[in-house]
Amino acid sequence: MIPGLYATLGIAGLAAVTVVTRGFFLFSDREIELPAWAVQGLRYAPIAALVAVISPEIVLTDGALISTWQDARIYAVVAATAYFWWRRGILGTIVTGTAVLLALKIGLGW
Amino acid sequence: MRSLIRHPEFRRGVGDMVAPSLGIAAWGLVTGVAMVKSGMSVPTAAAMSVLVNAGSAQLAALPLLVAGAPLWVVWATAFCVNLRFVIYSAHWRAYLGHLPRWRRLAATYFSGDLTYVLFVRRFPELKRQPEQLPYFWGSTVWGWASWQAASLLGIVVADYVPTEWGLGFAGVLALLGITYSQLSDGKIRVAAAISACAAVAAFAMPLKLNILVAIAAGVASGLLLDRAAPESVREGA
Numbered sequence: 001m002i003p004g005l006y007a008t009l010g011i012a013g014l015a016a017v018t019v020v021t022r023g024f025f026l027f028s029d030r031e032i033e034l035p036a037w038a039v040q041g042l043r044y045a046p047i048a049a050l051v052a053v054i055s056p057e058i059v060l061t062d063g064a065l066i067s068t069w070q071d072a073r074i075y076a077v078v079a080a081t082a083y084f085w086w087r088r089g090i091l092g093t094i095v096t097g098t099a100v101l102l103a104l105k106i107g108l109g110w
Numbered sequence: 111m112r113s114l115i116r117h118p119e120f121r122r123g124v125g126d127m128v129a130p131s132l133g134i135a136a137w138g139l140v141t142g143v144a145m146v147k148s149g150m151s152v153p154t155a156a157a158m159s160v161l162v163n164a165g166s167a168q169l170a171a172l173p174l175l176v177a178g179a180p181l182w183v184v185w186a187t188a189f190c191v192n193l194r195f196v197i198y199s200a201h202w203r204a205y206l207g208h209l210p211r212w213r214r215l216a217a218t219y220f221s222g223d224l225t226y227v228l229f230v231r232r233f234p235e236l237k238r239q240p241e242q243l244p245y246f247w248g249s250t251v252w253g254w255a256s257w258q259a260a261s262l263l264g265i266v267v268a269d270y271v272p273t274e275w276g277l278g279f280a281g282v283l284a285l286l287g288i289t290y291s292q293l294s295d296g297k298i299r300v301a302a303a304i305s306a307c308a309a310v311a312a313f314a315m316p317l318k319l320n321i322l323v324a325i326a327a328g329v330a331s332g333l334l335l336d337r338a339a340p341e342s343v344r345e346g347a
Binding site for chain 1: 133190193198206211
């Protein structure tokens with residue numbers, strides 16, 4: 001379980017992040033210009049952050065690469081990936097991956 | 111306030127949001143379940159849902175909070191995931207810039223990806239019009255309410271779902287879908303691959319710094335690719 005004060009501060013900060021990013025160019029009454037490198041960096045930072053968070057969650061167990069084939073995550077990710085390449089829908093991707101995950105976890109106990 | 115709600119454009123904003131809000135609701139449900147099944151208590155998850163109000167940033171922050179990462183790493187990661195809103199906000203300025211500061215910040219705080227997409231489709235011209243604000247609030251209120259209702263439902267339901275089902279991983283699958291939808295050109299794919307490898311390779315670093323190392327590696331490689339082949343930037347955009 002996540003400790004209370006840590007969670008409270010964490011959530012307060014995350015709420016501030018929401019306010020700051022959503023209203024970024026609306027704080028000032030004057031127009032703001034971003035430097036060119038920042039505008040270019042904006043293209044790559046969100047995807048880099050998403051991938052940085054999910055890739056260890058997908059391929060590692062306690063800090064080591066998955067060493068067994070009996071891991072439901074592998075098949076859930078493969079199924080989700082296959083669905084996305086077939087249909088391009090985010091919702092279907094989640095549903096497909098979760099269905100495979102649950103089938104293996106509940107059915108086979110992986 | 112009352113005249114805003116009675117305005118026909120308010121109803122139109124709600125109407126345009128009804129169909130997409132089914133997707134929002136399903137996504138909110140997954141987020142709610144994933145939060146609790148990753149180890150968050152029900153009140154903490156509910157507070158996070160209502161206050162943070164940003165699905166992918168919440169899901170990205172989740173594994174970091176569970177691992178006890180330093181809060182600045184958690185916030186920096188959420189900031190990067192939310193950077194798309196910085197781009198939207200430059201656009202919102204053209205429509206909402208005339209309002210007092212706290213009103214324009216309140217408006218964007220409650221807005222989401224879909225509010226932005228619908229609004230820009232409805233008002234493609236960067237010109238202020240009186241029916242924009244009622245439309246904005248119609249779609250925003252409906253989108254916000256569907257998201258929060260579903261997320262809170264997920265939080266409550268998750269308490270009855272056994273942890274062995276591993277539904278915390280549904281949050282990762284949700285982020286995976288978002289990631290795939292953003293791999294729009296070759297350079298972004300390369301930057302994403304480098305970031306993924308860096309996050310795994312640097313996993314042993316203390317304080318979850320592997321996340322920041324990976325973001326830096328991904329952005330740096332993207333900027334280098336831009337410099338190496340600038341002409342395909344326009345093509346990809």
